[in-house]
Amino acid sequence: MxxxxxxxxxxxxxxxxxxxxxxxxxxxxxxxxxxxxxxxxxxxxxxxxxxxxxxxxxxxxxxxxxxxxxxxxxxxxxxxxxxxxxxxxxxxxxxxxxxxxxxxxxxxxxxxxxxxxxxxxxxxxxxxxxxxxxxxxxxxxxxxxxxxxxxxxxxxxxxxxxRMQTEFIAVPPFWTVGQTIDFMRETDDLPETFYEIFVIDPAAHLLGSVPLDRLLRSKRPVTIQDVMNAEPDRVEATEHQEEVARLFERYNLVSSAVVDDAGRLVGVILVDDIVDVLEEEADADIKQLGGVKSDEELSDTILYIQRSRFPWLFANMCTAFLAAGVIRLFSDSLERMVALAILMPIVASMGGNAGTQTMTVAVRALATRELGRANAWRIIRREAAVGLLNGLVFAIILGTLAGLWFQSPQLGFVIGLALVTVLVFAALGGIFVPLTLNRFGVDPAVSSGPFVTSITDIVGFFAFLGIATAWFHL
Amino acid sequence: MxxxxxxxxxxxxxxxxxxxxxxxxxxxxxxxxxxxxxxxxxxxxxxxxxxxxxxxxxxxxxxxxxxxxxxxxxxxxxxxxxxxxxxxxxxxxxxxxxxxxxxxxxxxxxxxxxxxxxxxxxxxxxxxxxxxxxxxxxxxxxxxxxxxxxxxxxxxxxxxxxRMQTEFIAVPPFWTVGQTIDFMRETDDLPETFYEIFVIDPAAHLLGSVPLDRLLRSKRPVTIQDVMNAEPDRVEATEHQEEVARLFERYNLVSSAVVDDAGRLVGVILVDDIVDVLEEEADADIKQLGGVKSDEELSDTILYIQRSRFPWLFANMCTAFLAAGVIRLFSDSLERMVALAILMPIVASMGGNAGTQTMTVAVRALATRELGRANAWRIIRREAAVGLLNGLVFAIILGTLAGLWFQSPQLGFVIGLALVTVLVFAALGGIFVPLTLNRFGVDPAVSSGPFVTSITDIVGFFAFLGIATAWFHL
CATH class of the missing domain: 1.25.60.10 (MgtE N-terminal domain-like)
Structure with a gap:
């Protein structure tokens, strides 16, 4: 506690x-x-x-x-x-x-x-x-x-x-450890918290840094030059905070110097701000995948939220109309065989969910830089294989259930075939859509969803109704 | 860089x-x-x-x-x-x-x-x-x-x-700052990194802590007792790492003492481990919302992933069958009016997406403790209002489009009415499902999805086909 x-x-x-x-x-x-x-x-x-x-x-x-x-x-x-x-x-x-x-x-x-x-x-x-x-x-x-x-x-x-703090301690390299400690004891106006002190030249160029624990362990007559880390962690002031956060995470930093484009020390970033950045970023990914704007907050007004959620629903409406257009191509088949209308949402929804699974993994792996050129093909092959396997498994389950329900083994066979098709397409869509958006500099967390579900809906309805029409000569 | x-x-x-x-x-x-x-x-x-x-x-x-x-x-x-x-x-x-x-x-x-x-x-x-x-x-x-x-x-x-590190520096309260610094200078076997030293009694009970910057600012003859923080941040060793992470985040900590149930110092947790915990946790939420197990990793094998993604797809299949059962109730209507079969997936998918939006916000706010008893009713009312508003807006858009497409203003009116119904239910489902699961100690990130989409599917098909059947006397 x-x-x-x-x-x-x-x-x-x-x-x-x-x-x-x-x-x-x-x-x-x-x-x-x-x-x-x-x-x-x-x-x-x-x-x-x-x-x-x-x-x-x-x-x-x-x-x-x-x-x-x-x-x-x-x-x-x-x-x-x-x-x-x-x-x-x-x-x-x-x-x-x-x-x-x-x-x-x-x-x-x-x-x-x-x-x-x-x-x-x-x-x-x-x-x-x-x-x-x-x-x-x-x-x-x-x-x-x-x-x-x-x-x-x-x-x-x-x-x-x-995000940086402009309060920091910087000393010249020729000072001794003792001088530095005395300076800190005598100065009232020190930063509230600090984990390292910086070493600069007269023009404020960053020369090095000394973590406090190292300062404490060194003897008083030693010069700062001799104990400093001559390649201190540094970020450019113009760098995006997410990039900075990834560096803190990767190298377990608690503090990093911030320098301007001439290499002059202008501030320090501390880990508590980075923790907030990481949370913000994860928050944004979660919300965007769920179709919510990254800056939506519990305190927002009803009208603001209604407006901010509208575009995603609108995009979804457009893809749903596309899918409805596919269904309309098969109006005659549906009239002749109402079982198709009853079963078709199952096929589409299985595809949508499988596509979302793959997409979630891909979007997150892109955000954390785990997915890149070096392993993209391996992951694509893997997802396709998972899609095929789950497609076969569910073809058997769903085919059996549908066949029994409508007492038509042939209908079971048709839905099974459609399911294998849609789950493979769902896997491919789930990975290719985020990869492609990312390649073109579009944030895959924001916009992958509607693309993936429109692929799975269209493929789902087309495969199921198409195969059924061909099979039963509707 | x-x-x-x-x-x-x-x-x-x-x-x-x-x-x-x-x-x-x-x-x-x-x-x-x-x-x-x-x-x-x-x-x-x-x-x-x-x-x-x-x-x-x-x-x-x-x-x-x-x-x-x-x-x-x-x-x-x-x-x-x-x-x-x-x-x-x-x-x-x-x-x-x-x-x-x-x-x-x-x-x-x-x-x-x-x-x-x-x-x-x-x-x-x-x-x-x-x-x-x-x-x-x-x-x-x-x-x-x-x-x-x-x-x-x-x-x-x-x-x-x-998660704790058992290497730490602990000194008795009667030592002076000078003694402590000399001790650190003379000891070879210090922890690799540390940001505070701890103060303990002979039985190792935690009495206080001194951040390194405070130690450096204090004069040598001062006793540790006089500079120590007598209410140091501490966590119990048995506490879950997520709770610890929330505390670090809330109080901007870089290090915290870990004590056993008798209040004895047993270790120290540093912020770099906490950064990893926060990332893991966000990762888990993102994956679970997308229907993927929280421990799925890019390095997993095809068979492992296929098996781990199966349960979510299976749950989805069951809810899809339920929805198909609802559709079957209206077989006659569908046979008489094939336009219903074409349009019904649009209604269900709008509901599914709106429900997912609300659910995403609710699940995330529960995870970060922003949503609780104090504001639950306010958020429920707000979500219902947003659902109603977006329902009305899309009722007009979708009703007009559908009316034009099938040249039937009445059909447009029916789909509009169904849409308002389903978007309000989607909003309520999206917030009540995670709240209820959370109340019963079930992780809402894992299991909200299938519940919410089954609500929106069932309400969507029922509302649209039911209203249409009544309206057109099918």
């Missing part, structure tokens, strides 16, 4: 308002009673009661509370808490929630709050504001902070430059 | 075999030419050439190479490289690959390799071995290491105890 759950109860004040409500229940879910108490305190503008409730809250808990409140209560909570509100909590909420809250707050309040933050958190907040308001907040900050934040904001969205 | 890509080319040996092949191409994909060269060197047992190829490889690159090789080449690579093979690479490959390789290697080789590793990596390797072989390897290790590894292995699978 983490410390938050061990926390000693707050000293109870007098009066009936004594509260020792837990923020989360045993399963880690937000406690509805706590939420109600917080909402009450906000509605009644009871500052002290509110402060007692959220005293010692970690920024992530404060963030979760903000998300759970009604939209109009969120800025009120911040105003009521005043200087005791930790603006880092705003980095823990959904982007839509953050934008809404920032709309409501005075720029002076935001400027005050942002000043207390590490630069990466400040940037996260500033990038959620409209440009004019962003400029107003920046204007109210001291020059040094303003320049550093502005520089981060000038890097492209979702780049390393936006 | 990371250092690996900046690496200066190796000194070129004489002869025609000079190689300066890149391991990855610009897109981060494995270079097929490199792979071919490595495979050649293995087949020809050319130890030196092989060593030159993988010289300075990071364990993750060595792991990627192992995965890309043919199965019989993998143990050969390890044997050829001998002592220069870093066994940490085995922690970077899929579990199935690891098991296969370990089957082939001599236990003496494994024991030798495992000795060099941090305990968490050693445990990852040992837990992939059969019990007898695991015991053989443990027998060949020095007693201290054997005991520590055995203790980790005694914790349940996927628990914090399995």
């Amino acid at each position: 983490l410390e938050v759950e061990d926390k000693t109860p707050l000293p109870k004040p007098d009066g009936p308002e004594t509260e020792s409500l837990a923020f989360r229940d045993e399963e880690g879910e937000l406690n509805p009673e706590f939420l109600a108490a917080a909402a009450d305190a906000i509605e009644a503008s009871e500052v002290e009661r509110l402060q007692r409730l959220v005293e010692d809250f970690h920024e992530s808990e404060l963030g979760d509370l903000l998300e759970a409140l009604e939209p109009d209560q969120r800025p009120r909570l911040i105003e009521l808490l005043g200087a005791s509100f930790d603006f880092a909590a705003l980095t823990e909420v959904d982007e839509a929630v953050r934008e809404e809250i920032l709309e409501e707050l005075e720029t002076a309040t935001v400027a005050e709050g942002v000043r207390e933050l590490d630069s990466d958190d400040a940037v996260t907040i500033l990038e959620s504001m409209r440009e004019e308001e962003q400029a107003e907040v920046l204007d109210q900050l001291p020059a040094i902070e303003r320049v550093a934040l502005q520089r981060s904001l000038d890097y492209p969205e979702d780049s390393a430059g936006r | 990371l250092e690996v890509e900046d690496k200066t080319p190796l000194p070129k040996p004489d002869g025609p075999e000079t190689e300066s092949l890149a391991f990855r191409d610009e897109e981060g994909e494995l270079n097929p030419e490199f792979l071919a060269a490595a495979a050649d060197a293995i087949e020809a047992s050319e130890v030196e050439r092989l060593q030159r190829l993988v010289e300075d490889f990071h364990e993750s690159e060595l792991g990627d190479l192992l995965e890309a090789l043919e199965p019989d080449q993998r143990p050969r690579l390890i044997e050829l490289l001998g002592a220069s093979f870093d066994f940490a690479a085995l922690t970077e490959v899929d579990e199935a690959v690891r098991e296969e390789i370990l089957e082939e290697l001599e236990t003496a080789t494994v024991a030798e390799g495992v000795r060099e590793l941090d305990s968490d990596d050693a445990v990852t390797i040992l837990e992939s071995m059969r019990e007898e072989e695991q015991a053989e390897v443990l027998d060949q290790l020095p007693a201290i290491e054997r005991v520590a590894l055995q203790r980790s292995l005694d914790y349940p699978e996927d628990s914090a105890g399995r």
